Amino acid sequence: AQKITQTQPGMFVQEKEAVTLDCTYDTSDQSYGLFWYKQPSSGEMIFLIYQGSYDEQNATEGRYSLNFQKARKSANLVISASQLGDSAMYFCAMRAMNTGFQKLVFGTGTRLLVSP
Amino acid sequence: DTAVSQTPKYLVTQMGNDKSIKCEQNLGHDTMYWYKQDSKKFLKIMFSYNNKELIINETVPNRFSPKSPDKAHLNLHINSLELGDSAVYFCASSRDTTEAFFGQGTRLTVV
Numbered sequence: 001a002q003k004i005t006q007t008q009p010g011m012f013v014q015e016k017e018a019v020t021l022d023c024t025y026d027t028s029d030q031s032y033g034l035f036w037y038k039q040p041s042s043g044e045m046i047f048l049i050y051q052g053s054y055d056e057q058n059a060t061e062g063r064y065s066l067n068f069q070k071a072r073k074s075a076n077l078v079i080s081a082s083q084l085g086d087s088a089m090y091f092c093a094m095r096a097m098n099t100g101f102q103k104l105v106f107g108t109g110t111r112l113l114v115s116p
Numbered sequence: 117d118t119a120v121s122q123t124p125k126y127l128v129t130q131m132g133n134d135k136s137i138k139c140e141q142n143l144g145h146d147t148m149y150w151y152k153q154d155s156k157k158f159l160k161i162m163f164s165y166n167n168k169e170l171i172i173n174e175t176v177p178n179r180f181s182p183k184s185p186d187k188a189h190l191n192l193h194i195n196s197l198e199l200g201d202s203a204v205y206f207c208a209s210s211r212d213t214t215e216a217f218f219g220q221g222t223r224l225t226v227v
Contacts, residue, residue: 033215035215035216037218039157043204043220043221043223044218044219044220044221045206045208045218045221046218047215047216047217047218050214050215089157091159103149103161103164103172103174104149104161104208104216105161106158106159106160108156108157108158109157109158
C-alpha cells in the first residue's frame with residue numbers, strides 16, 4: 001500500500017520569494033512515480049511535475065522543481081519566484097509503476113497563499 | 117479543445133434521485149478514472165477502467181455504477197442519492213503509468 005503525507009495544511013509566502021511544500025511517502029514498491037498537482041480556487045486539477053523513482057536528476061518544469069530524496073522518502077515541491085497566481089491547493093501524489101493500471105494516491109494537500 | 121471534459125459542472129438534486137455524470141477524453145488515453153473529493157479536499161479513487169474494462173473498484177457502494185461505452189468515455193451513474201454523496205467528482209485519464217489529466221470536476225449537492 002502507498003501513503004502520502006503532507007504535513008503543512010497551509011503555507012504563506014510573499015510574492016517573488018521561493019517556497020517549499022513538503023511531501024513524504026511510504027511504499028514497498030521499488031518502481032514508482034511521484035506527482036504534484038495544483039488546484040486553484042476554480043477547482044480544476046492541474047498537473048505540475050513528475051519524478052520517477054529511478055530518475056537520478058531532480059525534475060524541473062519552469063518555476064517548479066521537485067527535491068527528491070529517495071533515502072528520506074521525500075518529494076518536496078519548490079516553487080521559485082512565487083506569483084499571486086500560485087495561490088492554490090497543492091497535492092502530492094504517487095503511483096506504483098511495477099505493474100500497470102495503478103491508481104494515483106493523493107496526500108491531504110497544502111493550501112498556499114501568496115501575498116503581495 | 118478540452119482534453120478531459122465532464123458534464124455537468126454543477127448538479128443539485130434531491131435525496132433518492134438517480135443522476136449521471138458524463139466524461140469524455142480526446143487524448144487517446146486507454147485508462148480512465150473516477151475520483152471523489154470530499155469537503156476536506158481529500159481525493160480518493162473510486163474506479164478505474166482500462167480499454168473499457170473495470171480494473172479498480174475501491175470499496176464504493178453499489179449505488180455507484182460506472183460505464184465505459186468506449187475508450188474515450190467513462191460515465192458515472194448514481195442511484196438513490198444520499199446526503200453523504202455530496203462532493204466533487206473528478207474524471208481523469210492517463211496512459212498506463214503516466215500522469216493523469218483531470219476534468220474540471222462535477223460539484224454534486226444532494227439536498
